[in-house]
Amino acid sequence: MAVINLPSAALLGALADRLGPRGLTRDPVEMAPWLTDWRGRYHGRAAALVSPASTDEVRAVVSLCAAQGVAIVPQGGNTSMVGGATPGADGDAILLSLRRMDRIRSVSPDDDILVAEAGAILAHVHEAAAAAGRRFPLTLGAKGSATVGGLVSTNAGGTQVLRFGPMRALVAGLEAVLPDGSLYQGLSALRKDNRGYDLKQLLIGAEGTLGVVTAASLRLFPAVGARAVAWCGIATPGRALALLRFLEARIGQAVESLELVPRVALDLVLAHVPGTRPPLAAPAAWNVLVEAADADLEGALGAALEAGLVDDAALAASEAQAAAFWRLRDSISEAERHAGPALKHDISVPVAAMPAFVEEAAAALEARHPGARVIAFGHLGDGNVHFNVQPPPGPGAAAWLEQRGEAVSGFVYDLVTAQGGSISAEHGIGQMKVAALARTAPAPHLEAQRRIKRALDPAGIMNPGKLLPLT
Numbered sequence: 001m002a003v004i005n006l007p008s009a010a011l012l013g014a015l016a017d018r019l020g021p022r023g024l025t026r027d028p029v030e031m032a033p034w035l036t037d038w039r040g041r042y043h044g045r046a047a048a049l050v051s052p053a054s055t056d057e058v059r060a061v062v063s064l065c066a067a068q069g070v071a072i073v074p075q076g077g078n079t080s081m082v083g084g085a086t087p088g089a090d091g092d093a094i095l096l097s098l099r100r101m102d103r104i105r106s107v108s109p110d111d112d113i114l115v116a117e118a119g120a121i122l123a124h125v126h127e128a129a130a131a132a133g134r135r136f137p138l139t140l141g142a143k144g145s146a147t148v149g150g151l152v153s154t155n156a157g158g159t160q161v162l163r164f165g166p167m168r169a170l171v172a173g174l175e176a177v178l179p180d181g182s183l184y185q186g187l188s189a190l191r192k193d194n195r196g197y198d199l200k201q202l203l204i205g206a207e208g209t210l211g212v213v214t215a216a217s218l219r220l221f222p223a224v225g226a227r228a229v230a231w232c233g234i235a236t237p238g239r240a241l242a243l244l245r246f247l248e249a250r251i252g253q254a255v256e257s258l259e260l261v262p263r264v265a266l267d268l269v270l271a272h273v274p275g276t277r278p279p280l281a282a283p284a285a286w287n288v289l290v291e292a293a294d295a296d297l298e299g300a301l302g303a304a305l306e307a308g309l310v311d312d313a314a315l316a317a318s319e320a321q322a323a324a325f326w327r328l329r330d331s332i333s334e335a336e337r338h339a340g341p342a343l344k345h346d347i348s349v350p351v352a353a354m355p356a357f358v359e360e361a362a363a364a365l366e367a368r369h370p371g372a373r374v375i376a377f378g379h380l381g382d383g384n385v386h387f388n389v390q391p392p393p394g395p396g397a398a399a400w401l402e403q404r405g406e407a408v409s410g411f412v413y414d415l416v417t418a419q420g421g422s423i424s425a426e427h428g429i430g431q432m433k434v435a436a437l438a439r440t441a442p443a444p445h446l447e448a449q450r451r452i453k454r455a456l457d458p459a460g461i462m463n464p465g466k467l468l469p470l471t
Ligand code: MLT
Pocket: 081, 141, 158, 330, 332, 333, 346, 378, 386, 426
């Protein structure tokens, strides 16, 4: 059984000596912003915040901590939705921020590879790729603060998965410090490499429990000439999936995004996010945001209107309007946050089953918990929606969440599991879903994961309490 120790004064002194004044702080004011997660749901403590500036420094931190059995919590942009980068309340862990390691090490248009350090912010990766006439396609609402290391460690998805896949499809190589302080140097981005187990894929989505990702080789794609973005009003989620298949039949892989937005979500955005405007003349029960690259989206949508799949559509006439449509979509989480605490369920089921799931699960939940409201939005084409549940409005909301939250989430997860789905489509398990994973995952799946964890991190120092229900 792993034993986690409190960092000694000698260890803290050694870390301070190795990292210098910018590399370690124990000042509560400096540490405070990084001890609470983005949603304000988890509040942790840490013995120190260390901010190494190089892979060698990360190795030194991990080696020193490993020698004394001290826990490490890696953190990037602190945008986790599941408390994955927030330390526990005991205060024994070292919080390891990768934010100082933010260099784009290289961009190779011939290889179509960009090498970025773990602390590089996604928006900066986009800019660096664009400067070389290329594109890194993965994008999401938190692109201004989410970092490469966090995106890798959570196998992030976002709004372009439909065409390009999640991080697992976009990471060509990785550099990581393993729990004993040794270096996994796998940055060389070979298109073909069959030397056994793929350690890179094991580290992707490991949520920092198997080591610290320090850099990644990311796959680039040709820059888009013209992107077309449209906002459509539709009658049902079923029509949204039918629209996707209809568009694909006409413009094929040019369809890069298809995002479902229910009226309640759009109303929340319009109410809480300054400068937003209704995209259609009349509100629709359901909305779909579609993006296509270098294709005649207008013609394809015209045919969809004629076929009765779409009731109304607005094609962005400029980049600014396209950005405004995307802002409506990307601000849903922020708008929800303004509206007060809610239960978030980031779930997937097989794509074909998702439209019925959205309607039937929402109806079942609202019938069982009167006054609660489901807001299901997002990546319908991936079979993934954010099935969020707001408590009944009013002064009893906090108590309702406290008393019923677990049962409501359990109800959602049981419906998902019955359909062969996943309780975490893209946000990961973090600390929020450890118990739910233990309850819903098949025993052989959990046991295999535990064995991998024990093999690579026998002392259990890497991001303890996250991802895995340990026994
Ligand atoms: C999104 O798709 O907007 C994100 O995954 C965030 C969320 O679930 O709120």
